[in-house]
Amino acid sequence: MPNSSFAKTINLIYIAAKVRLGFLIMACTLAGIAVSPSSSLSSLQILALAICVLVASSTSGAFNQWFERDIDSLMDRTKERPFVTKELEPSNAWNIWLTLISLVALYLTYLIANIEASLYLFAGIFTYGIVYTVWLKRKTWMNIVIGGLAGSFAVLVGSAATGNTFSPPALILAVVLFLWTPPHFWALSICFKDDYQKASIPMLPVVSTISVTSHAIFWHTLLLVLLSFTLVFYSMHWVYLLFAASGGLYFLYTSFQLLRQQNSLWAKKTFFASIIHLGLLLLGAMFDAMIFA
Secondary structure, three states: OHHHHHHHHHHHHHHHOOHHHHHHHHHHHHHHHHOOOOOOOOHHHHHHHHHHHHHHHHHHHHHHHHHOHHHHOOOOOOOOOHHHHOOOOOOOHHHHHHHHHHHHHHHHHHHHOOHHHHHHHHHHHHHHHHHHHHHHOOOOOOHHHHHOHHHHHHHHHHHHHOOOOOOHHHHHHHHHHHHHHHHHHHHHHHHOHHHHHHOOOOOHHHHOOHHHHHHHHHHHHHHHHHHHHHHHHOOOOHHHHHHHHHHHHHHHHHHHHHHHHOOHHHHHHHHHHHHHHHHHHHHHHHHHHHHOO
16 A cells, blocks of 8 residues: 555656656757757766756646646646645645755756756746746736747757757757747647636637637748758758658648638647657657767
């Protein structure tokens, strides 16, 4: 029984910390390293840096769920989260531990890489935990637009660690991540529009129409997919292009169908297509870098 209780607690923390999102943010950092022109980082350093990013992202994810437990309780999609059900007691002690763990991750990032990478990691934590969660989410439909910078900062953590922060490929990938986040979440918010209305969260479909939202999704998607292809003019090769084109064209197809049909079915397909696209894009960058190293 004690082992069962411990396993349940770990699973609750995994859910509350949005660790799956943390792995995606970690992959953004690895892709930032992959697209950089050169790197002196060892495999062990890259692994250690990836773990630091995963931990830091998870602390901001846990704070997000702790802070939003009141509105999460109003939405069907989120009402079973651990801080809502109080399977994890939402005490202020969590914030002390989350802050301490974040500081450790930031310091280790400085030791593993450099101060610049640590600062970008801090910027990502602050953007998601404070700018998006505390300042913007309940106040403006631009919440997710600005909040999308968190993924961009994750890319820059990787490029900064290699000493190539402002190299064109890293900056392009950071912009692609910035453009990817809004259509990803706007598609989700079409599917759960009633939830967001109940919680008074001003997502774009709530304050506007599905028509406006679907247009915004399509044009964001078109721009980010075209921009992602330009990496082949820099450090990427055919392997990256194959992955980027496969995911990107599918994402573009579903967003175009959403523009035509304007319904929840295609919004759901577009949401999942966005995940597939980003996964293939990041994997393509990493595989390309390994093959052509």
